Amino acid sequence: MPELIAKSALEGRSLTLGTVTLAEVDVGPVTSVAVFPGAAKAVAKGLKTLGLAMPEPNSFAEKKGSRIVWTGRDQAFLMGVEPPVLEGAAVTDQSDGWAALGLTGAGAVEVLARLAPVDLRLAAFAVGRAIRTQLNHMNIVILRTGDHAFEILVFRSMARTAWHELETTMHMVAARAGMKI
Incomplete structure (x- = not known):
């Protein structure tokens, strides 16, 4: 009988662009x-x-x-x-139904501001807060884990799509930060 090997939704991916890092997070059960x-x-x-x-x-x-x-x-x-x-x-x-993404760095709020319809600035969404909302068309739960740190819980089936949306937005935020106006 074959043995099944559990894999994470994103196989431990991590990416840093500008001041923001996106990484898969193992939250356990x-x-x-x-x-x-x-x-x-x-x-x-x-x-x-x-x-x-x-x-x-x-x-x-x-x-x-x-x-x-x-x-x-x-x-x-x-x-x-x-x-x-x-x-x-x-x-x-629910362990096999959800994936967790960590979004950290000084520009993390700017990235999420382009994708989630809620005010995630520190003054409005303090450390220790959680909210059910959307990331574009996906249902998510966002946790504020630090001044410049978030964890995003997303359905495992949408993990790669969420990664793509966040990565694309990270590119935009990093490019904008490098622009001289």
Whole structure:
């Protein structure tokens, strides 16, 4: 019987253009947690074993290699660790359905501003914030992980398209920065 070998969506790609770096990020296991009505306390008890709690809307939290990201009302992605027992929630492995891209550098906001219809400047979207939005026509989740750093979660089937869109825009931003007006 043949053995299947897991591959990442982008095979570890990395690219730097100007002040911006785009790279595939390994976020570890991704588990969807959807809290059943009235079961918030039971889920909180399970997440407490990781030092985490369900995140507030449009935010995420990290603790010891684990991360929980708001993805909707009473929904979150638990990333980086296998989930504890979470009675009172639908828990679904999403690891093979999502890819993560890191976008870092002084021009990262400029790149995303051309593709996502939200204000991602630091004053409006602080470190620790997360939002579901679009990158052109693709549904994504954007996390602000640093002053000049983002992680972008995209459906694995759209990872190469997202890479292409971001790379093309990085070329435009780098070219514009080099122009004398």
